[in-house]
Amino acid sequence: MARESHAKPDTALQKDHSFAAVDDYDTRMYILPHLAQKASRDEIIAEHRKAPRGAATQAGEAAPLNSLPLKRLLDKLRVIPQAGKHTIVETKPWEEYTIAILPGRRGGVVELTGETYPKREDAEHAIFLKRLKALCEHYGIDMEV
C-alpha cells in the first residue's frame, strides 16, 4: 500500500492528461457524428452483424473491408483497457460461447457472465453492442432514439 507521502506529484502530466484529451477529441470529431443519429447508428450495427469477425476474400472480388465509420469505431472499441473488458469463453466446443469479463491482469479470474450464444459470431456481435452502448452512454447518446 502506497503511503500518502509517497503519492506521485499531482500533475496533469502524471495523469496522462494529453492522451485522454486527444482521444476524446478524436472520438467527438470522427466517431460520434456517425453514432448520434439512429439511422446511421443502425446502419453501422447492421454492417457489423453481417460479418462480426470479417470474412475470407472471394476470388475476383474486393476483400471484405469495413466502412470507414465502422472501422474507426471498431478500432476505438478494441483498444479499451483490458480490465473489465468483455471476452468470449468457449464453454462447449463449437456449441456454446459464453461472454466473460477479463480481470485485466495475470493471476486474476476471468469471470463468466452466463450469457451464452450458439455461434462465436453471435457472441462477437453481442460484445460489440455492449461496447457501443457503453461508449454512447459515456457521451450521453441515447441508443433508443
Add this chain to the structure above:
Amino acid sequence: MADTQSCMLRITGYSDRFSARPGDTVRFHVNAEQNESFEAEIVRLIHGDTNPQGPGFKEELIASPLSGTHQGKHQPLHAGSYVMVPHSKRFDVRSFTLCAYVYPTTPLTDNEGVAVGTQGILTKWNAAEQTGYGLFINEAGELSLKLGPGNGRGEEISTGKPLFRKVWYKVAASYDVASGTVYVSQKAVVTNTNAGHGMSMLHPLEDTDASVETTLAGAAPATNDCPFLMAASTLKTYSGRSIGGAHFKDLTEPWEIPAHTDKYNGKIERPRIAERAMSQAEIEMLLGAAGVEYLPNEMRASVVGAWDFAANIGENAASTTIIDTGIDGADGQGVNMPVRGVPGFNWSSDYMSFKHGPQEYGAIHFHDESVDDARWESQLSWAVPEGTRSGVYALRMRVNGEAIAETEDYIPFFVRPPAGGSGAEIAVIMSTFSYMAYANDNLSVNSVVAQLLTGQVPLLQPGDLLLNKERGYGLGTYTTYRDGWGVNVSSRLRPILNMRPKYIHVLSPSLWQLNADLHLVDWLEEKGYAVDYHCDEDLEREGIDLLNQYRCVLTGHHPEYISEHMMDAYHDYQMQGGRWCYLAANGFYWVTVPHPDNPNIIEVRKGDNGTRAWTIQPGEYCNAFDGKHGGLWRVRGRVMSKLLGVVFTSFGLTYSSYYRRAPDSELPECAWIMDGVSKDEPIGDFGLVGGGAAGLELDRYDLELGTPHRAYLLAHSEGHNDIYVSVSEDSTFHARGSFLAGTGESNPRTRADIVYYKTPNDGAVFSVGSMTWIGSLSHNGYDNNISRIMQNVIDGFVKNGPLP
C-alpha cells in the same frame, strides 16, 4: 450464472523430453489441480483441428503399460528467479552489514498497477517464523531492514522514502548488537546512461535519497537454517525439490531449494554481507570494486560474502554459478534463470555487449514470474517400443475419464525413427523452438493490441483460464514480465498450454503452431507417404547429417525461431542437393539460442527492429546464452530470403485470401508443379485457417534481399484485407500512401509469393510464403488444387534424377 471456475482446465503437465527414439523413455510430470484421479493413454496425434467443416479430430490409441487410471496430485509451480547460497554457520551473524547496488523495476506496483508487496533483496529470512535478517523493499516501496530475534518478534526499520522505478541505488543496512545501532540507507546513483530508459535528471534527490540511524536493543537475529537468498526470501527451507545437472552442471551434488517468497523484480549488483556493522566509509570501499582483493586484510576477513556477477562472464553469460570473491568462496546458484550479463550501475554505453565490456555488465535482472523448470514429480513414463512409427504423440489425460475440455489435456512429444532412419525418403522438422517461443503467451488476457492484430475478440478455452490464474506458468517470448521487460527465455520443462491438439489460438481465426502443423501431418498420412519426424533440437544437435538422410524435407507452417546451427544445416542441405519445401511464412526470423548445457531452454532477444512483441532495453542486445547479437537474423546478414527465396512482408491475423498463377509457372522447368491446375483458376480459395491458403503472415520475393537470381515466381496472392499491415523492418518513413506502411488494400507488397528455385547438385527449394497453405490441404476430401500442387512437388522431389 455459470460457475466462474467451472470452465477451468483441471489437469496438465509436461514431459522430460520432446524428442524420443524407439528404446528411449519419456517421463511425464502431471499436475491434477484438485488431486483428482485421471485416465492416461498414449495416443498418436494425426489431426488436431476440431472444426466441423474439416475432417475432424483424429488420434490413434497406442497400447501401453501406462494405460489406465492414476491418482493425480496437485503440484504448484514455484516461479521467480533468485540466487541461492546454501546455509552455513558463517551466515549466522549477530552484527552485520548488507549492501549492494539495486535497480528496482516494480518498487511499488507492476505495469498493470497491481501492488507487488514486500520484495527481498539480500535475505537470510524465514518469512513464516520471522527469524533471521534481510534487506527488503517494503510494501510502501521503501528500503527496509528486517530483524527477527525469535519468538515471533519481527522488527522492520525503513528509510521512509520511496525507491523510484528504473533508478540505480546504492543500498546498505547494518546492525551492531553491542550498541543496538541500526543503519539503513538508499542513495540514488544516476548517470547519463546507467538507467537505460529511466531518468537521468532526478531532482530533487531528497524525494528518494534517505538514511536513517536508530537504536534497537536485543534485536540480534535468531539463527535459522534458511539459505542466503538474493531477490527473494524463504517461505520454507525445504521444498522437496532440488537443482543439479543440466544447466546446474557445476554442482557436484544436488542442492535442495527452498519454497521462496517476497520475490523481487529488478537488478542487483555487487551484493555483500559482512559480519560486523561497517562505517559508511567502509561500505563505500566494499562496493567500490567488483571483488574484495583491494580491501585491507581486516576488512576482508569480516566479509562473509562478496559476489561478483561478472566474474564468470566470458563468451556467454549462461552459467548459473554465482562467484563469491570472499575468502569462504560461498558460491551461489541462480534458480529459474535470472538474466545475467545485463547493464550495471556503471554502464556507460561505450560497450553494447557483456563480451566486450564485462566490467559494465555486472548486474543480474530478476523476475518474479520466470521459470527454468517446474520441477514437478514424475509419476508416469513410457518406454517407446521398438517398431513404433515416427510421428507426433501425446500422453492423453482425462480427469475421472471424462472427455470434456476442462477435464482433458494432452502432453505432446515426438517419436523419431530408429537411429539410421526408417527408410522414409521424406522428413518433417517440427518447429519445436517456435512452439517454445510462443509458449503461454497469455495475450488474450494481457494484450490490448491483440484485438487489432486479429480483428476480433479473443476466444478463451479452459487451458487459457488456468494459464492466467497461474500467471502464465513462466510465460513465453510474446509477453513482458510484470516490470515491462520482455520474456527472453523459454523452457519446455513446464506445461505449454497453447501447444496442444484441439487448441484455438489467439493469433489466428483458428489454429497456430503445433495444432496447425497437424494439418500437414494429417495430409501426409492421408496420402500414404512414409515420413520421419524430427524436432528443431535434433537438427540443432545433428545438423546436415540428419537432413542428408532424406530426399525431401518439409517444414511446418511457421518455423520462425531458428538457431545458427540449424541455419547452417539448411544452407548446406541446399548446397549438397537437398530438396526442401518451406510450407510457411515468416520463417527463420529470430535468432534463437539453446542454453549451452540444457537444450530444453531457449533464449530470444527482440531487438529494436522487426515485427515484435517487445523491444529490447538499451545495451541488452546480446544473448546471454552465446554472447552474440540477438534479434533478427536479417541484421546479422542472414535474411530469410537467402535460404527461402522469400522474405516476411506483411501480416494480418485474420481471414485469408487465395493465389493466382504467375507466368513462370508455365515454363518447362516449372510446369510439372502445376500439373492438373488450370491456368486461370484461383488457387486455395478455401481452407480451415481463415478460409484461404494465403493468410496470417505472408512472404514475398525480394532480389535486393538475396532471393536467388534464377528463382521462378509460380503464383502470388491478392485481395488481403486492411487488417494486413506491412512489417516494421521494411519501414523507414511512415507516410500516407507509401506502401512501406500500407495495408492490404493499398500495398502491393501485401501478398504471398510461391517461389521455386534450383540449387547445386540437383537440389531445389519450394516456398509458399503463407502460413495458411497447409490448412487448405484437406478441403473437399483432400481433392483440391493446394493438395494437387503439394503432391506434384513432393512426388517430383523424391524422384531420382535431375529436375525438369
